[in-house]
Amino acid sequence: MMTYFSKTDHIALSASQGYERGSHIGPESAAHKMLTLHRSLNDRIRANDWDLHPHANKNSIVTQGSATFHGAQTDVMTLSYFRSNSHTQLVESMMGIDTANCDTSGEPYRHPVIEVRLAPDYFAVELVLSPFAWWDQQNLIGKLELESHSHTMRRLIGNMSNDYRFGFWEGTHLSDMHLTSWELSHGRVMQEWMNTFADGQDWLRFGVWYEPESQELSAGSIVQEITYRIGDLYNLYDFMLWTSNNNFMSFYEKRQKNQRRVLA
DSSP: OSSSOOHHHHHHHHTTTTOOOOOOOTTSHHHHHHHHHHHHHHHHHHHHTTOOOOOGGGGGGGOOOOOTSSSSSSSSSSEEBBSSSHHHHHHHHHHTTTOOOOSSOGGGGGSEEEEEETTTEEEEEEEETTTTHHHHHHHHHTTTTTTTHHHHHHHHHHHHTTTOOOEOOOOOSSSSEEEEEHTSSSSTHHHHHHHOOOTTSSSSEEEEEEEETTTBBBBBTHHHHHHHHHHHHHHHHHHHOOOOTHHHHHHHHHHHHHHHHOOO
């Protein structure tokens, strides 16, 4: 079986021989494969009418950054899908960010983002809300104050396959401190975990991780496999994403006021 990404592609990242912005992308390089993969995935995203978009800067479609950590570039290669550029600017303006400054605005880590990520020892598709996406984190917390919406999120998770991993850790590697989608969808487990979630501090993430050269990532099936995973995660993404029609900030503010009264 020929996998889309070879062991050599994974090893190249570990040896810091991966993609560098502005460098030539050779036909056999991991970066070229990622860009080719993006073109196929983007066609599927458009065909499914999912409101997901790559980075507005075409030079940033394939990057060595990730919303899963805060710091310098690392040994990963990432495709990021998130809000449209106009919606990104709207939300960042409400966050108090200077959207006219190209160096400080429009980055995926400030928004809910679905990442397709290649690393030396794994391949992952993840939905990530970093602490810097605090506007959407707060909106999600406010939304989950309503039992009906909490039930909806648990149902969405329960409809997913059991190999998804959920947690609040930072970093590009899978933490032992995670739950499976099966564990999360039972009883009050989700509510109890979300009660420990600290907005503006924790990373909220939900995704699936593959071993290098997994059969699901064969050259003939990788696009279909990742499209399926993006579709799963898009249901949660759409549930979490702040929009004018999905605005629960008032519930978040009410929750914060109630907590301050209790602590007073």
